[in-house]
Amino acid sequence: MANDFSPPRRMSTAIQSFVIRNKPTVDIVLHDQQDAYIHSYTTLDRIEGHVMMKFDKDTSFDDLSILFEGQSDTFVEKVATTAPTTGRTEGKHVFLKLIQPMQASAYPANKIFQANKAYSFDFTFVVPEKLLPQVCRHAVEHEQVRTVHQQVPPSLGDPLSSGNGQSLLSDFCPEMARVRYSIRVKVVKQRMLNHDTSEQIVVASQSLRLRILPAKDEEPPMNVAEDDDDYTLRKEKDVRKGLLKLGKIGRLVAEASQPRSLQLHPLRSTDTSPVTTSTTISLRFDPACPDQPPPSLGNCTTKLMISTCFGASAFPWIPRRKGSNIWDTYRGSYSEPLDLSSRCISTVQWERHESTTSDSETHTRQTSTESSRSASLSIFKTPASSQSYTPGSPFWIARISVPISLPPNKVFVPTFHTCIISRLYSLEVSISYSAPSPSIITPHVTLKIPIDIAAKGNPDARPSISDGEAAAIAAREAMMNEATEFLQQRLTSLPSPAYEERLPIESLGQGLHEELHEPPGYSPFGTLRGGGLSMQASAQVMC
Numbered sequence: 001m002a003n004d005f006s007p008p009r010r011m012s013t014a015i016q017s018f019v020i021r022n023k024p025t026v027d028i029v030l031h032d033q034q035d036a037y038i039h040s041y042t043t044l045d046r047i048e049g050h051v052m053m054k055f056d057k058d059t060s061f062d063d064l065s066i067l068f069e070g071q072s073d074t075f076v077e078k079v080a081t082t083a084p085t086t087g088r089t090e091g092k093h094v095f096l097k098l099i100q101p102m103q104a105s106a107y108p109a110n111k112i113f114q115a116n117k118a119y120s121f122d123f124t125f126v127v128p129e130k131l132l133p134q135v136c137r138h139a140v141e142h143e144q145v146r147t148v149h150q151q152v153p154p155s156l157g158d159p160l161s162s163g164n165g166q167s168l169l170s171d172f173c174p175e176m177a178r179v180r181y182s183i184r185v186k187v188v189k190q191r192m193l194n195h196d197t198s199e200q201i202v203v204a205s206q207s208l209r210l211r212i213l214p215a216k217d218e219e220p221p222m223n224v225a226e227d228d229d230d231y232t233l234r235k236e237k238d239v240r241k242g243l244l245k246l247g248k249i250g251r252l253v254a255e256a257s258q259p260r261s262l263q264l265h266p267l268r269s270t271d272t273s274p275v276t277t278s279t280t281i282s283l284r285f286d287p288a289c290p291d292q293p294p295p296s297l298g299n300c301t302t303k304l305m306i307s308t309c310f311g312a313s314a315f316p317w318i319p320r321r322k323g324s325n326i327w328d329t330y331r332g333s334y335s336e337p338l339d340l341s342s343r344c345i346s347t348v349q350w351e352r353h354e355s356t357t358s359d360s361e362t363h364t365r366q367t368s369t370e371s372s373r374s375a376s377l378s379i380f381k382t383p384a385s386s387q388s389y390t391p392g393s394p395f396w397i398a399r400i401s402v403p404i405s406l407p408p409n410k411v412f413v414p415t416f417h418t419c420i421i422s423r424l425y426s427l428e429v430s431i432s433y434s435a436p437s438p439s440i441i442t443p444h445v446t447l448k449i450p451i452d453i454a455a456k457g458n459p460d461a462r463p464s465i466s467d468g469e470a471a472a473i474a475a476r477e478a479m480m481n482e483a484t485e486f487l488q489q490r491l492t493s494l495p496s497p498a499y500e501e502r503l504p505i506e507s508l509g510q511g512l513h514e515e516l517h518e519p520p521g522y523s524p525f526g527t528l529r530g531g532g533l534s535m536q537a538s539a540q541v542m543c
Contacts, residue, residue, distance in 0.1 A: 025054040026206035028183050039208070042267045043152065043215040044461035047125040051185050052118060053204065059113045061203050062190045066183070068125040070096030070212070072153070073178040074310040074420050078329045089330055091312035091420050095135045096152070096181075098125050123183070127212060128152060136419055138314040145318060145417075152214040153179050154413040154455075156308075156423065160209045169411040174334040177310040177421045181210045215457025216414040218261040222450045230320050231426060232448045233258070236386050239285070239295050239443070241435045249435060250287040251386040252295070254445045256280070256429065261452040262406060264414065266459065275406040279449060281429060284383040285350070285396040294350045294396040298432035298442060302340040302402060304451075309333045309422040319422045337428075340404065345431070350396045353382075402429055404451070414455045427451045 030049040033039045041047055051066060074091040100123040113119060129152070136149040157173030158180045187204040224231045234255045241247045259279040265271050285294040309319035311331035319333070382397060389395070404427065406412055416423050432444040 024204040027052040028208040040211040066100040068098040089312040219452040221258040253284040261454040264455040283398040286389040295433040303428040307335040307424040314419040
């Protein structure tokens with residue numbers, strides 16, 4: 001029996017080239033952070049590097065682009081009563097796109113990459129201080145919202161770049177919000193479909209994620225209203241005794257001062273000290289009877305509330321943690337608490353104060369709203385009296401200094417607001433106390449304080465300007481110095497009495513006052529009748 005050996009089929013040239021062909025090699029190399037685990041930059045930092053390309057066969061192309069891009073991505077889950085309408089709405093916002101200029105001489109001859117030949121293209125980008133005005137074109141309730149939206153946001157929620165520059169750590173961001181930065185390289189070729197239309201074919205592409213932590217200045221204290229849902233700077237509570245809490249021994253008032261911002265250390269800083277700030281809680285106890293002692297203080301617990309607001313559509317206002325509608329299918333928020341500290345404050349001493357006239361006047365004329373707004377003005381300010389305070393009665397005062405320190409094993413980003421993503425922080429301070437008689441549940445009073453997180457920039461970074469811009473700045477500074485010296489000379493020299501003259505104001509009003517019906521007892525231009533006193537306008541001309 002003869003064996004029938006069929007000759008193997010040979011692949012067609014097109015299929016063989018498609019199967020055997022290797023993917024082009026594209027590598028993005030950063031010059032200053034080649035060995036960094038996470039490539040991190042801040043405001044005005046220069047991102048310098050080069051792109052290496054290599055193809056296994058001659059490849060023609062039409063365009064090569066190197067971009068530094070920043071993009072926000074969000075999605076909001078739709079919750080409805082009927083299953084078919086349940087889904088998600090997504091949002092995308094490219095707020096930054098810097099393109100590396102390419103000279104024609106940098107391209108290979110005839111725009112053809114030769115096989116097995118390495119090509120290198122340099123790039124340089126600078127992290128901007130702010131975004132261009134056209135990134136925020138939607139309607140806003142106030143122009144301040146547009147100004148805030150033009151600030152450069154930090155990297156947020158990106159699992160490939162969240163960390164402290166040395167390791168990956170969580171930044172408390174939900175999966176519904178992302179802020180990403182990357183260096184993107186793309187080689188494209190146009191292919192004609194017919195004589196009128198064409199399509200773009202990506203020949204090679206590559207991207208490299210970056211972590212951007214921009215510098216952010218400290219924000220001033222917020223003006224918190226009494227009925228604010230997110231923040232509570234002042235709170236009153238009855239202090240009761242007994243197991244059933246039937247007897248009232250007085251009323252406790254707690255006020256908080258807004259702390260200064262938490263300043264994050266600059267990137268690549270060797271400073272290992274913790275990021276800290278502090279606030280002061282002022283307590284006031286108005287007893288029901290003059291001989292009633294104040295309650296004993298227990299523990300002071302601090303908690304940082306980290307809130308992320310996101311939307312598939314742009315925010316026309318500055319979002320709030322509790323200000324969003326739960327039925328809004330285009331916006332949402334996510335909050336996560338972080339315990340900071342808990343310490344005993346039983347050694348804090350109460351001070352007895354006798355009633356004064358100023359305190360009684362403050363009780364009658366200062367509302368709770370005014371005291372809530374002024375709670376952060378001074379840590380030594382005596383809290384306003386409670387609603388049940390009887391003028392003329394003594395009261396007790398205690399002050400607690402509350403340190404705030406961020407844990408080093410967590411990652412925090414500055415407070416920021418973009419068109420579709422915002423990051424907010426608030427501090428919850430809970431103070432427990434006990435009445436003279438025992439009780440089952442330990443009572444406490446809780447304050448919710450707004451707190452801002454700022455970030456220091458690179459102290460060595462300087463804006464890159466051209467020679468013409470530097471000359472214009474120098475000329476402007478010289479002109480301002482000359483004008484300042486000129487004004488100082490004129491302001492310090494007294495005018496001579498010889499140059500004092502009166503303006504003929506009376507002549508300016510002739511014919512005008514005749515048509516007006518003057519009230520009885522008055523004449524125009526401030527001349528008082530019957531008193532022998534007249535008011536005349538004069539001007540001094542200084543030369």
